[in-house]
Amino acid sequence: MAETGTTAPGADGEQRLKRTLGFRDLVVYGLLFIAPMAPVGVFGTLDAKSHGAVALVYVVATVAMAFTAFSYAQMVRVVPQAGSVFAYARVGLGNGAGFIAGWMAMLDYVLIPAVAYLFSGIAMEALVPEVSRWVWTAIAVVVTTLLNLWGVRAAARVGFLVLAMEIVVLLVFVVAAIVVLARDGAARDWLSPLAGDGTQGAFALSAVVGAVSVAVLSYLGFDAIATFAEEVTGGSAKVARALLFCLALAGVLFVAQTYLVALLEPVSSAQLAAEPERQGSAFYDAVDASVGTWLHDLVAVSKAIGAAFAALAGQAAAGRLLFAMGRDRRLPGVLSRTDSGVPRVAILVSAVITMVAAVWAARRDDGLDHLVSVVDVGALTAFTLLHASVVGWFVVRRRGDAPVNWWKHLVVPVLGAAITVAVIVEASGSAQVVGAIWLAVGLVVLAAQARGRRAART
Numbered sequence: 001m002a003e004t005g006t007t008a009p010g011a012d013g014e015q016r017l018k019r020t021l022g023f024r025d026l027v028v029y030g031l032l033f034i035a036p037m038a039p040v041g042v043f044g045t046l047d048a049k050s051h052g053a054v055a056l057v058y059v060v061a062t063v064a065m066a067f068t069a070f071s072y073a074q075m076v077r078v079v080p081q082a083g084s085v086f087a088y089a090r091v092g093l094g095n096g097a098g099f100i101a102g103w104m105a106m107l108d109y110v111l112i113p114a115v116a117y118l119f120s121g122i123a124m125e126a127l128v129p130e131v132s133r134w135v136w137t138a139i140a141v142v143v144t145t146l147l148n149l150w151g152v153r154a155a156a157r158v159g160f161l162v163l164a165m166e167i168v169v170l171l172v173f174v175v176a177a178i179v180v181l182a183r184d185g186a187a188r189d190w191l192s193p194l195a196g197d198g199t200q201g202a203f204a205l206s207a208v209v210g211a212v213s214v215a216v217l218s219y220l221g222f223d224a225i226a227t228f229a230e231e232v233t234g235g236s237a238k239v240a241r242a243l244l245f246c247l248a249l250a251g252v253l254f255v256a257q258t259y260l261v262a263l264l265e266p267v268s269s270a271q272l273a274a275e276p277e278r279q280g281s282a283f284y285d286a287v288d289a290s291v292g293t294w295l296h297d298l299v300a301v302s303k304a305i306g307a308a309f310a311a312l313a314g315q316a317a318a319g320r321l322l323f324a325m326g327r328d329r330r331l332p333g334v335l336s337r338t339d340s341g342v343p344r345v346a347i348l349v350s351a352v353i354t355m356v357a358a359v360w361a362a363r364r365d366d367g368l369d370h371l372v373s374v375v376d377v378g379a380l381t382a383f384t385l386l387h388a389s390v391v392g393w394f395v396v397r398r399r400g401d402a403p404v405n406w407w408k409h410l411v412v413p414v415l416g417a418a419i420t421v422a423v424i425v426e427a428s429g430s431a432q433v434v435g436a437i438w439l440a441v442g443l444v445v446l447a448a449q450a451r452g453r454r455a456a457r458t
Contacts (some may be wrong), residue, residue, distance in 0.1 A: 019234045020341070023242055025156040026225045030246035032159045033112075033221030033313035034305050036166045036253050037173075038451035039236075040299065041119065041212060044260060044272050044282025050211035052188070052197030052269035052323050057208055059194075061215040062251030064423075067246045067416030068383045069222065071390045073240035074408060078393060080236035081386040084226040084317075085382045085389075086324055092389030092397070096446055100326050107378025109227075109321050109437070110350055112220060113314035114357040115375065116307045118140055121362050123304030127297075129272040134362035141358060144312035145351040148319065151342050169302040172259065176291045177260040186291070193262035199270035201437040213426035218254060220379050221310065222246045224317035231341075264290040315354060319347035330449070351364040376423075377435030383420045387413035 037045070037057070047054045075088040076325050085105050090098025104249050119135030128136075147158055196203045225246060231238050265286040288296040323343035326335025335346045394409035404410075424432070 002406070008142050016448050019226055020151075021156065023238050026228060026232065026242035027246050027249075028156055028160045028163050029228065029313045029316065030161055030222045030225045030242065032248065032306075033317065034219060034226045034246070034250050034343045035116075035221075035303075036163070036170050036250070037257065037299070037303065037306065038218040038250075039215075039254050039258050040283045041280065042218065043261060044279030045276075046211045046213075046215055046258070047262065047265065047269050047282060048143065048273040048276070048279055048288050049207060049214065050196070050269070050403050051204060051207045052192050052262065053195060053203065053208055054211070055193035057211045057215045057249065058218075058258055060208060061212045061219065062247065063253070064212060064419045065216055065219045065222075065247055065251075066244075067412055067419060068386065069243050069393060070408070071387050071413050071416055072226050072243050074390050074413075075386065075393070076229055076239045076243070077236045080229040080232075080239065084223065084229070084324075085386045086328075086330075087230045088289050088323060088389040088393075089385045090328070091166070092392035096450075097385060097388075098110060098328075099325075099330050099449075100439070100442055101389075102321060102330065103323060103445070104378045104385070104409050104435075104439065105382040105440055106318070107374050108220060108382065109224070109314060109318035111378075112373045113318065113350075113354045114361065116311035116314060117354065117358040118361050119307035119330060120304050120311070123300055123307065123357075127300065127304065136357050137358050137362040138355065140308040140311065141351060144308055144315060144349065147312060148316050148347050148351075149342065149344055159309055159312060161306060166302055167297055169298055170253065172285070173219040173295060173299065174256065174260060175289075175293055177264060180290050181260070181263055187266045188262065188263055188268075191258045197269050199268040202274065210426060213423045216380075216423055219247065219250060220375070221314060221317075221397065222250065223379075223383075224313060227317040227320035230320075240295045261286050264386040266290070276418055292445035311354070315350055316349040318354075319343050320407050322346035322350060377431045378438065380420045380424045381435060381439070384424075386416050387417035387420070411420075 006350065039054075046057050050057045072084075072235050075092070079087045079091050082291065086098050086102030088098075089101035093101075116134075117137050120140045121133040121135075124136035125133035127130065137399065184457070189195075196207075200207075222243065225242050226239060229236055232238055246279070261283055265282065266289055267282065274281060278285070284296050284299065287299060320343065322331060322335045323338075323346040324336075325331040326333055333347060335343070337343070337345045390409055390413040394404055398404065424435075
């Protein structure tokens with residue numbers, strides 16, 4: 001049943017979103033966007049890069065992303081608005097920095113759903129090869145867009161069912177893996193997922209750090225929880241708790257599944273490094289060889305459905321970002337229109353952009369590589385500005401009644417910014433180039449807006 005009621009402007013004439021979400025709904029959206037089995041697609045790559053210490057990679061990545069989650073938790077209490085990092089940078093660093101943060105985040109929020117839709121299309125084409133992947137991709141976009149237009153609460157309910165399915169499949173995998181390990185033993189040493197399998201030499205911390213730069217991409221999406229701050233019942237503290245809980249839970253799930261599949265993996269990390277064409281299917285191949293084809297197919301179906309609903313959560317977050325930037329007149333004001341508490345115009349604009357990108361990529365053999373290379377730099381740049389916003393608000397501007405907590409307001413965000421900058425440096429050259437071009441376009445738009453405002457005052 002669709003949500004009822006209308007959204008009246010606030011006292012200042014701004015459009016408001018309808019408060020209907022609880023703590024569980026926030027966690028559902030966060031985990032949907034991340035996807036509980038996100039490591040499936042990148043396991044082989046991480047195993048090869050880390051010399052077999054893939055579970056350790058996710059331990060380090062979880063700790064690294066905890067700095068970003070903590071900064072989000074600080075700022076969501078200060079600015080409980082739909083714009084997320086756009087709103088935080090605006091109050092912590094100024095309007096210009098806020099626009100750039102939102103502009104860079106758009107690469108994440110608008111194009112990550114396209115990646116997820118493409119994953120869904122690829123998985124469905126593998127199951128039903130008679131239908132092209134671009135057709136499945138387009139169908140996934142249409143279905144999830146209709147759910148988002150229905151309303152955030154309705155989408156969260158359906159998303160909860162999909163998330164429950166993904167968790168059940170993950171539990172089936174965990175139980176099956178434990179049974180096989182108890183019966184047949186491990187293909188690798190029991191400590192190798194944490195210390196490396198030794199086939200590429202001694203343990204190398206640099207190899208683990210290099211793999212972390214890829215692994216952090218599995219977590220992109222937990223921050224989308226903050227975009228629903230205006231639709232939560234019970235205050236911004238609930239959003240902060242959901243952010244931290246979602247990241248911690250995802251970290252546990254990622255470490256557990258990569259530890260188990262690494263023990264089942266009959267192919268060494270050295271072989272995967274020497275034969276990169278085997279990396280993409282390494283998780284599935286290990287499951288197929290050790291447990292059976294039935295689990296391989298079950299995981300594939302779960303990934304197909306789960307990826308589409310990860311895109312649903314991403315599309316909803318993108319709609320809130322566009323809504324907030326439109327409401328602040330940083331993007332066309334029409335994006336700030338709401339209908340029954342749903343930013344339908346912003347959602348439709350996001351859906352159209354995502355549809356074009358996803359279908360274009362689905363019709364190209366190298367489409368997935370192109371999309372993935374774009375989204376990471378945008379998100380990490382926005383995270384860096386988020387950390388700077390914490391310092392700007394609490395330390396530089398000294399806003400708020402509470403005294404400065406040097407650990408929470410300076411040390412943690414500075415370390416968090418150092419981590420995100422380091423990951424950007426480790427990103428691929430193509431990703432850095434695209435990110436730089438997008439940033440340059442944003443700076444041009446920002447300059448044009450400033451010029452327009454000066455002309456209007458004269």
